[in-house]
Amino acid sequence: MEKFNKLTAVAAPMPLVNIDTDMIIPKQYLKTIQRKGLGKNLFAEMRYKDDGSEQEDFVLNQPAYRNAEILIAGDNFGCGSSREHAPWALLDFGIRCVISTSFADIFHNNCFRNGILPIEVSQEDLSKLMEDAERGANATISIDLEAQEIRGPDGGVIQFEIDQFNKHCLLTGLDEIGLTLKKENKVTEYEETRKMQQPWL
Amino acid sequence: MGNPRTLYDKIWDSHVVDQLEDEAYILYIDRHLVHEVTSPQAFEGLRNAGRKVRRPDATFAVADHNVPTKDIEKGITDPESKLQVDTLEANTAEFGVPYFSMTDDRRGIVHIIGPEQGLTLPGMTIVCGDSHTSTHGAFGSLAHGIGTSEVEHVLATQTLVQEKAKNMRVTVKGEIPLGVTAKDIALAIIGKIGTAGGTGHVIEYAGDAVRSLSMEGRMTLCNMTIEAGARAGLIAPDETTFEYIKGRPYAPKAGAYEQAVAYWKTLKSDEGAHFNKEVELDASELIPYVTWGTSPEDALPITGSVPAPADFADEGKRGAAERALKYMGLTAGMKLSDIEVDHVFIGSCTNGRIEDLRAVAKIVEGRKVKDTVNAIIVPGSGLVKIQAEAEGLDKIFVAAGFEWRQPGCSMCLAMNPDKLAPGDRCASTSNRNFEGRQGQGGRTHLVSPAMAAAAAVTGHLTDVRELG
Ligand code: SF4
Numbered sequence: 215m216e217k218f219n220k221l222t223a224v225a226a227p228m229p230l231v232n233i234d235t236d237m238i239i240p241k242q243y244l245k246t247i248q249r250k251g252l253g254k255n256l257f258a259e260m261r262y263k264d265d266g267s268e269q270e271d272f273v274l275n276q277p278a279y280r281n282a283e284i285l286i287a288g289d290n291f292g293c294g295s296s297r298e299h300a301p302w303a304l305l306d307f308g309i310r311c312v313i314s315t316s317f318a319d320i321f322h323n324n325c326f327r328n329g330i331l332p333i334e335v336s337q338e339d340l341s342k343l344m345e346d347a348e349r350g351a352n353a354t355i356s357i358d359l360e361a362q363e364i365r366g367p368d369g370g371v372i373q374f375e376i377d378q379f380n381k382h383c384l385l386t387g388l389d390e391i392g393l394t395l396k397k398e399n400k401v402t403e404y405e406e407t408r409k410m411q412q413p414w415l
Numbered sequence: 416m417g418n419p420r421t422l423y424d425k426i427w428d429s430h431v432v433d434q435l436e437d438e439a440y441i442l443y444i445d446r447h448l449v450h451e452v453t454s455p456q457a458f459e460g461l462r463n464a465g466r467k468v469r470r471p472d473a474t475f476a477v478a479d480h481n482v483p484t485k486d487i488e489k490g491i492t493d494p495e496s497k498l499q500v501d502t503l504e505a506n507t508a509e510f511g512v513p514y515f516s517m518t519d520d521r522r523g524i525v526h527i528i529g530p531e532q533g534l535t536l537p538g539m540t541i542v543c544g545d546s547h548t549s550t551h552g553a554f555g556s557l558a559h560g561i562g563t564s565e566v567e568h569v570l571a572t573q574t575l576v577q578e579k580a581k582n583m584r585v586t587v588k589g590e591i592p593l594g595v596t597a598k599d600i601a602l603a604i605i606g607k608i609g610t611a612g613g614t615g616h617v618i619e620y621a622g623d624a625v626r627s628l629s630m631e632g633r634m635t636l637c638n639m640t641i642e643a644g645a646r647a648g649l650i651a652p653d654e655t656t657f658e659y660i661k662g663r664p665y666a667p668k669a670g671a672y673e674q675a676v677a678y679w680k681t682l683k684s685d686e687g688a689h690f691n692k693e694v695e696l697d698a699s700e701l702i703p704y705v706t707w708g709t710s711p712e713d714a715l716p717i718t719g720s721v722p723a724p725a726d727f728a729d730e731g732k733r734g735a736a737e738r739a740l741k742y743m744g745l746t747a748g749m750k751l752s753d754i755e756v757d758h759v760f761i762g763s764c765t766n767g768r769i770e771d772l773r774a775v776a777k778i779v780e781g782r783k784v785k786d787t788v789n790a791i792i793v794p795g796s797g798l799v800k801i802q803a804e805a806e807g808l809d810k811i812f813v814a815a816g817f818e819w820r821q822p823g824c825s826m827c828l829a830m831n832p833d834k835l836a837p838g839d840r841c842a843s844t845s846n847r848n849f850e851g852r853q854g855q856g857g858r859t860h861l862v863s864p865a866m867a868a869a870a871a872v873t874g875h876l877t878d879v880r881e882l883g
Contacts, residue, residue, distance in 0.1 A: 229731075229734065230731075230734065230735065230738070231731035231732065231734070231735050232610055232611075232710050232712075232735060234710075234847075234849050236828075236847070236849040236850070236851060236852055237849065237850060237851075240851055240855070241828050241829065241830050241852075242830070242855075244452050244480075244830065245452075245481070245493075245495035245496055245498070245499050245830070246495075247455035247456065247459070247498065247499060247502050248455075248456065249456050249563075259850065259851050259855060264837075288731050289611060289731055290610060290611040290614070290644065293610055293611070293644060294546065294847060294849060295545075295546050295828075295847075296453065296544060296545055296546040296560035296561060296562055297452075297453065297562075298453065298456075298544075298562035298563040298564060301562075316611055316614055317614075318611075318614065318644060319580075319614060319615065319644070319645075319646050320546060320559075320560050320561065320562060323561070323562060323565065324562035324563075324564065324565075327562060327564035327565065328564065377437060377438055377439070377578060378436055378437045378438075379435060379436045379437060379438065379439035379576070379578075380439075382436065390564075390568060390576060391464070391466070391567065391568050391571050391572060393435075394441060394568065394571075394572045394574055394576065395466075395571065395572060397432070397433055397441060398572075400432050400433050400441070401432055401441075401443070401469075401572065401573065401574055404432045404443055405443075405573075408443070412538075412675070412678065413671060413674070414536075414667035414671040414672075414674065414675045415445055415536075415539070
């Protein structure tokens with residue numbers, strides 16, 4: 215997993231609430247058996263017309279936002295299906311950070327497993343960032359994970375919260391499975407006790 | 416005696432293997448269910464790292480999302496769908512994971528066959544790379560969806576790194592009126608608290624209305640919990656639960672069963688346990704629900720009208736309502752019961768169980784599906800299909816003009832050939848009315864099986880109580 219520490223990039227505004235994972239990556243693209251290559255299908259049904267040509271007014275099709283690496287979105291981002299194809303598609307497109315007032319649980323977890331930083335901010339801060347993002351390519355936003363700070367184009371700073379385990383994983387690009395496997399003896403111990411207490415399992 | 420604990424606290428505490436840092440814990444997983452869409456990359460990850468599946472005996476796999484529901488004998492024609500199912504088959508063989516093949520009568524939607532086979536038991540932790548894993552919470556097991564990286568983590572370690580969620584209780588009181596089902600209760604709850612209403616929480620359902628539900632009804636309720644944003648839904652196990660489990664193929668056998676029941680009886684929230692959030696609902700006041708928009712929270716009683724964007728105080732919701740009305744092709748103010756449908760889909764892990772099919776049969780027996788409506792019934796598993804046929808339900812359905820299909824996820828998400836065309840409008844017993852969910856441009860109205868049956872007969876959303 216790629217590490218995440220600092221990022222300065224264009225932010226694309228998506229002022230919609232309840233952006234679900236079906237929208238982020240429609241089911242016809244879930245048939246892949248790989249993690250890569252989903253970027254072109256990100257938001258496919260909003261991004262392309264029926265004939266496959268681009269929907270000009272969709273934010274990521276506008277020249278200013280084609281290289282966006284940050285997404286600013288409305289409440290409850292990533293709700294619905296657990297498909298990790300959603301963060302895979304975001305990442306493959308180039309999005310490394312999503313900012314919203316709240317995230318759905320599974321999507322939130324999936325982001326951290328893929329080097330994407332989901333940041334929760336207040337409604338007030340979100341509105342400000344949304345306005346900033348609407349100014350286009352000249353208004354870049356900076357994220358500093360170590361310091362837990364978002365810096366707007368006008369220099370305003372927003373502090374954000376993040377739990378320390380996930381922060382550590384992102385900063386170091388940690389292999390979580392490797393980490394758990396180091397505790398294998400504890401798992402074995404647990405299994406042995408369980409076998410005595412609940413032999414039917 | 417320690418502090419009073421909730422059911423969630425108890426299951427959580429009994430599965431903590433270790434604490435990693437701050438709020439991150441290693442949680443032991445008792446049962447891991449696997450399907451073809453969210454597992455190929457996880458098995459590949461294992462292979463690349465030279466890792467094994469730690470407990471194949473606690474893992475169970477089945478293909479459901481891509482499986483055709485017609486002419487299954489001919490196999491899968493879509494090459495990508497076929498590759499995904501073949502990959503699951505090869506992976507389960509390579510890693511020694513039990514698997515029900517596409518020709519096995521016991522196959523079906525993963526959340527239907529877990530309980531059906533007795534793989535789902537009270538007090539367990541259950542995960543699956545699928546958000547509707549919440550279904551299994553109906554048994555008093557802590558069950559939730561995970562992403563593919565987490566699937567790989569569970570395969571390799573039989574554990575998951577988790578933070579503890581908060582406790583929320585939804586109490587549903589009163590007697591459930593005729594024509595109202597668990598689906599209506601679920602929609603009413605989501606309509607009330609919203610699709611983010613449960614975010615960060617595990618919901619325990621309590622109250623006499625919940626107690627009065629069958630296991631099928633409880634599964635419907637817990638299934639929809641994810642649409643309220645909660646990590647999991649839970650119902651404390653009771654006699655109804657124990658009775659359902661008894662004698663199922665993978666359930667504890669005599670001797671062990673009694674020992675298990677004695678433990679299962681301790682699985683309930685203690686008196687005075689703390690819930691961070693409480694919601695109450697009176698079931699006796701409910702009438703059947705339908706959704707009008709593109710989020711499950713867009714739910715209203717069938718006697719209502721399509722709302723106007725201006726009805727919403729919140730700016731975000733106003734925008735969403737405007738977009739939803741446009742997508743759904745509806746005008747504010749029109750009566751919900753005037754909405755005409757051209758498709759009816761009965762099935763899915765929400766409402767594809769035998770009780771759901773019986774409810775449909777009761778409504779459609781001696782009636783005909785309106786000739787403008789294309790109606791299909793997809794049983795949730797091979798065993799549900801066999802049971803329905805043994806009861807003669809299939810004959811009732813076919814006589815009424817329904818198509819009677821083979822089991823699978825089908826038009827719940829339209830990854831297989833069953834899908835809506837742009838502009839098609841469907842009364843559906845599934846769980847999501849998102850844009851494009853049942854096919855690009857398709858329009859979904861979520862309803863109970865009885866309400867779907869009523870819509871099939873009349874050709875428009877209909878209050879099933881009027882059909883008697
Ligand atoms: S029936 Fe629908 S919701 Fe259930 S597992 Fe299948 S696709 Fe998911």
